[in-house]
Amino acid sequence: MFKAKIFVNYKPSVLDPKAQVIQNTLTRLGDDNVSHVLVGKYFELTLSAASQAEAEQQVARICDEMLANVNTETFKFTVEELAVAE
Known part of the structure; x- marks a missing residue:
């Protein structure tokens, strides 16, 4: 069993209105030392695969599709093997 942790964010060339609103609000609240806000999505998948490489290929395909x-x-992700409970 493997656990994938996946982070999805806008490309740097795409305007992120949610992040801009958060940054503007932080500035109004006095936190004007915050120079960049990134808003994204986070997913965790637990999957069975024959190997780490196979799990990584499957996760990449799922992210892409x-x-x-x-x-x-x-997107970026990590895949780690889960310890088997005895």
């Missing part, structure tokens, strides 16, 4: 809009978003 479903979890991220590859035209406007990027």
Whole structure:
């Protein structure tokens, strides 16, 4: 069993209105030392696979086909093997 932790964010060239609103609000509240806000999506998947490489390929495909809009978003992920309880 493997656990994938996936982060999806807008590409740097895409305007993120939620992040801009948060940054503007922080500035109004006096937190003007915050220079960048990134808003994104986070997913965790638990999956069975024969190997780490196979799990990583499956997660990359899932991200590319479903979890991220590859035209406007990027994704990164980690896959770790889960300890088997005895």
